[in-house]
Amino acid sequence: TQLLEQSPQFLSIQEGENLTVYCNSSSVFSSLQWYRQEPGEGPVLLVTVVTGGEVKKLKRLTFQFGDARKDSSLHITAAQPGDTGLYLCAGAAGPYNQGGKLIFGQGTELSVKP
């Protein structure tokens, strides 16, 4: 069974601080995605990383895919209250029409206080 362990589960920080969220597995994934979800809404895709060692930047967010494609991290610089939400990593093991599934981590609940 493929699992994604996401840490930390909860994070409460002050505006302006930096933070890193980790997503780890013993399994190899063809890609890893990061989603952000606000209360009462569906998750919204932030980024997809595909190549081992890949680094992608989205404004103050930096995403990295491990060399072995088993882990990923999300780093936020100078967090703002608008970054508050549930962050989910999700790994793709294969296409759905061939029985593949998107495996979600347990999520990180981030609260950024002004």
Place this chain on the structure above:
Amino acid sequence: DTEVTQTPKHLVMGMTNKKSLKCEQHMGHRAMYWYKQKAKKPPELMFVYSYEKLSINESVPSRFSPECPNSSLLNLHLHALQPEDSALYLCASSHGGRNEKLFFGSGTQLSVL
């Protein structure tokens, strides 16, 4: 149009009621999904439709019955639900390729009394 539209946004139903959740997308996606999500937990996959055919059923109880009338529509029929079925029900769609980027709707918040 890059939206997945779900209706209703909120639903309260009794354990003897029959209701349906609806989902629509016009992005030409060939895979559509139903997820169930409890508060502050990750979404749990329920069903996957690929090219309008049910390809994955994650051992969901028969009181949940999915239907895919065409490539743009996905329904979830509910009957004789239990209070523990109260949750946010999310619909999603994707191109159907390997990397499976999901586009989620805003969900239906369901309360079963």
